[in-house]
Amino acid sequence: MKRSKIEIEVKKILSKTGTSTIYVILLIAIITTIVSWDELGGLVRAGNYNTTDDMVETIMAKTATPGVAMVVSEQGKTEYRNYGYADFNNEKRVTEESLFELGSTTKAFTALAVILLENEGSLSLSDSITDYIPSFEPTMKGEKVNISIHQLLAHTSGIPPWSIRLIPEGTTEDMLEKTIHNVSDIALDTDPGTVYNYATVNYDILAMVVEKVTGKRYQDYMTENILVPLGMTNSYFSTGQEKVSDELTKGYRVFFGRSLEYDAPRYYGNIAAGYLVTNSKDLERWINAQLGVGDIPDHLLKAIQQSHQVDIKTAGHEDENQYYSFGWSVDTKNSVVSHNGSNPNYSSQVLIDLKKQQAVFVLANLNSTAPSLIANNIYENMNGNQMDKFHYDDVYLLIDLVFSFLVIIAIIILCVQANKLIRGIKLNIKDEKTRFRKMTESSIALILSIMLLILVMIWPYLLDNNYMMIKVWMSYSIFIWMGLTSINCILSIIINMKKIGMIRRKLKWKENI
Numbered sequence: 291m292k293r294s295k296i297e298i299e300v301k302k303i304l305s306k307t308g309t310s311t312i313y314v315i316l317l318i319a320i321i322t323t324i325v326s327w328d329e330l331g332g333l334v335r336a337g338n339y340n341t342t343d344d345m346v347e348t349i350m351a352k353t354a355t356p357g358v359a360m361v362v363s364e365q366g367k368t369e370y371r372n373y374g375y376a377d378f379n380n381e382k383r384v385t386e387e388s389l390f391e392l393g394s395t396t397k398a399f400t401a402l403a404v405i406l407l408e409n410e411g412s413l414s415l416s417d418s419i420t421d422y423i424p425s426f427e428p429t430m431k432g433e434k435v436n437i438s439i440h441q442l443l444a445h446t447s448g449i450p451p452w453s454i455r456l457i458p459e460g461t462t463e464d465m466l467e468k469t470i471h472n473v474s475d476i477a478l479d480t481d482p483g484t485v486y487n488y489a490t491v492n493y494d495i496l497a498m499v500v501e502k503v504t505g506k507r508y509q510d511y512m513t514e515n516i517l518v519p520l521g522m523t524n525s526y527f528s529t530g531q532e533k534v535s536d537e538l539t540k541g542y543r544v545f546f547g548r549s550l551e552y553d554a555p556r557y558y559g560n561i562a563a564g565y566l567v568t569n570s571k572d573l574e575r576w577i578n579a580q581l582g583v584g585d586i587p588d589h590l591l592k593a594i595q596q597s598h599q600v601d602i603k604t605a606g607h608e609d610e611n612q613y614y615s616f617g618w619s620v621d622t623k624n625s626v627v628s629h630n631g632s633n634p635n636y637s638s639q640v641l642i643d644l645k646k647q648q649a650v651f652v653l654a655n656l657n658s659t660a661p662s663l664i665a666n667n668i669y670e671n672m673n674g675n676q677m678d679k680f681h682y683d684d685v686y687l688l689i690d691l692v693f694s695f696l697v698i699i700a701i702i703i704l705c706v707q708a709n710k711l712i713r714g715i716k717l718n719i720k721d722e723k724t725r726f727r728k729m730t731e732s733s734i735a736l737i738l739s740i741m742l743l744i745l746v747m748i749w750p751y752l753l754d755n756n757y758m759m760i761k762v763w764m765s766y767s768i769f770i771w772m773g774l775t776s777i778n779c780i781l782s783i784i785i786n787m788k789k790i791g792m793i794r795r796k797l798k799w800k801e802n803i
Contacts, residue, residue, distance in 0.1 A: 345667055345677050346373050352680045353658040353687055354549045356542050357384040361570040362668060363649040366583050370570050376539035376655065379551065386570040389538045390653040391528060393631025395638045396566040397493050398597065398617030401443055403500055403512055405593040405616065412503045415440040415604075419495060422502040423470060426495070430478045437482045439499065442492040444606040445614055448478030449489040452754040457491060459555045459758075461530030466508070469559030470498050486606030486614055490563045493617070497562030508562055519587050521575045525568035530556030538567065541635025542656040544690045545766045546697075549656055554634035555762055564633055570653070573640075577649040580627070580642050598627055598644060632657050634762050639665040648672055657763070659684040690765035697767055700774035707781040715788050729793050736786040743779035746772055 338344040350358060350373060357374035370386040407413050418436040419426050427434050430448065441447045456472040458465060473491055480487065497508040504511045509527035517525050526532060542549040557565070568576075578584045579594055586594070597616040606614035611623040618627040625645040631638040639661035642649040650668045652661035667677040682688065717728060750756055760768055 339677055339679055342371075342668065342671060342677075343373075346371075346664055349660050349663050349667075349680055350374055353656070353660040353663075353684055354542075354544045354547060355654050355656045355658050355660040356549045357388070357539055357655045358652060358660065358664065359384050359386065359388055359390065359570045360650065360652040360664065360668070361386070361574045361577065362672075363574065363577050363581065363583075363647075364672060365647050366578075366581075368574050368578070370574075372570075376537075378540070378542075378549070384539065384655075387524070387537050389524070389535055389567050389569050390638065390655060391541070391564070391633045391636040392566045392568060392638050392653075393564045393633040393636055393657075394490065395629045395631040395640050395651075396562065396564050398629060398640075399512060399516060399566055400493050400496055400500075400562045401617035402516060402593055402597055404439065404443065404496055405596050406515060406589070407500065407503055409589065409593060409596075413439065413499070415443070419499065422499045423474075423495070426470060426474045428474070428476050428478050430481055435478065435482055439496070440604045441482050442496050443616055444604060445486055445488045445492055446483050446604075446606045447489070447492055448480040448482045448485070448487065449473065449476060449492060450479045451487060451489045453489050453491045455756055455759050457494065457557050457560050459557060461556045461558050463507075463529075463531075463558070465558035466494065466498055466501070466561075467559075469494050483604070486608055488606075488614070490560070493563035494560055500562075516590070517572075519590055520579055522568065522572040525566060525572045527561045528556070528565040528567045529558045529561055531558075535567075537569065539655040541633075543635055543765065544656065544658070544687060546694045547690065550766075552635045564631060570651070573651045573653075577640070577642060577651055581644065581647055581649060583647075630662050637661050641665045641669050643669070646673075657686055659687075686763075686765065690767055693765060693767035693771045696771045697774060700771055700778060703778050704774055704781070707778060707785065710785055711781065715785060715792065717789060717792050725793060729790065732786045732789040732793070736783060736790065739779045739782040739786065743776060743783070746775050746779065 338348055346358060349355070355374070356378045357376050358372070360371045362369045362371065372384040372386060372388070374384055376382045376384045376388045404413070404415070408415055413422075415438065417439050419439065419442070420436060426437075428437060428447075428449070429435065435448075437447045437449075453473055453476060456469070456476075458468050458472065460468070469491065473495070479485075500508050500511055506514075509529065512527060517523070524537075540551050541554055543552040543554075544550075575584065579586050579591070580598070582591065582595075597618060598620065600613045600615045600620050600622055602613065604615075605620075608614055608619060611621055613620050613622060617629065619629055620627050624643070626641065626643050628639070628641040630640075634657060635655065637654045637657045637660065638652060640649070640651045648669065650665045650672075652665045652668075654661045663678070663680065671677055718724075750760055
């Protein structure tokens with residue numbers, strides 16, 4: 291009789307514990323939603339597109355972009371427009387002197403250097419890279435092949451896009467050499483000169499060619515022959531060795547719908563493809579030079595004009611009337627050159643209409659589609675067209691949103707599974723049919739949990755990626771989800787192994803009876 295009363299009391303306590311657990315789970319979900327509501331809500335609200343300022347601020351809110359700087363030029367008249375923060379924590383606003391990393395819009399500068407060297411007879415665009423870097427011996431189907439300078443410029447080298455992960459992190463002066471060494475025997479995706487396939491490392495190889503031809507460091511040649519002649523005296527190539535300017539904006543990354551300050555790793559070996567640091571004032575000189583406006587040395591103006599020309603036979607074919615050549619994506623029908631740029635914590639977009647003498651350059655201190663969306667809308671507005679509303683096609687933003695919600699779900703599952711282990715596992719087996727069904731269910735759940743655990747651990751490699759690329763480029767929410775899901779899989783494995791053990795023990799007990 292006493293034992294029966296104790297059992298009843300224990301059941302009551304466990305029942306209360308179960309109810310409490312449900313409340314805790316709901317509380318966690320509510321708190322997480324409330325904390326992130328302002329940021330996540332801003333991503334889904336309609337926003338305002340009545341004016342240019344409204345459009346920019348809406349897109350910034352939807353992409354969680356802290357700061358934006360832009361320079362707009364039309365018929366020789368230039369305007370600076372600045373929004374948000376260069377340093378959010380210290381409430382430092384963006385100005386035309388705020389410095390940003392350009393990302394891949396740096397490539398047009400590197401291509402211009404190659405044209406200058408060709409014009410002075412130091413190299414030819416048809417030259418093989420092995421003429422300058424003998425150790426560079428890529429292969430196609432196991433056979434060594436030659437890649438020309440022109441093919442690197444047009445991204446038709448056949449070097450695969452995933453080669454970006456071969457660029458080593460570091461700030462020592464041997465990083466460019468190490469980058470080239472890492473890709474020197476790479477297996478190509480396609481025969482050189484046949485298919486356009488954007489690979490950022492193409493332009494790192496060009497930087498080595500510049501160094502071999504000139505006998506100077508890439509950044510020194512670029513500064514002396516391009517930046518200084520154009521009056522871009524605030525600009526520099528970031529190697530990680532330089533003293534950080536007070537005007538350099540803080541870089542950010544998105545996490546749970548909000549921007550977090552992010553000091554990204556440094557890649558000295560990638561400076562020619564993405565690490566020119568500049569501001570709106572200097573970019574005014576750059577885009578005016580593209581338009582032929584201002585006092586530009588004749589040899590430099592000639593090279594700039596050449597960089598806008600497309601030889602269809604050698605250029606990379608992107609789309610109808612769209613070709614990649616000399617660090618520019620060129621619309622041959624409308625005479626528009628453009629390019630976007632992405633670094634782990636910065637992004638940019640440049641768009642220049644050579645025929646209409648219009649140009650827009652947008653900078654942001656977060657890797658997002660904001661600069662591209664803003665630049666395109668500014669250009670459309672300049673030409674009397676309606677501005678486009680924000681489209682949810684920002685890969686990094688979507689990844690953060692998806693994994694942020696998956697994190698919340700993973701936390702709830704974790705609470706449920708932890709509760710099962712704390713309260714103890716119960717199996718109500720009435721007959722042989724029930725025993726067989728529960729054994730089957732537990733076995734399947736065990737196998738699926740093991741498979742999911744393995745998949746969670748290896749999925750980056752299945753997508754031609756790795757943990758370092760995720761750590762550098764993606765939202766922290768991915769790693770948090772991976773960690774929580776791995777714990778959930780382990781707990782599920784433990785729970786189902788216990789269930790299988792309990793079923794087997796009950797079976798043996800019955801057999802002994």
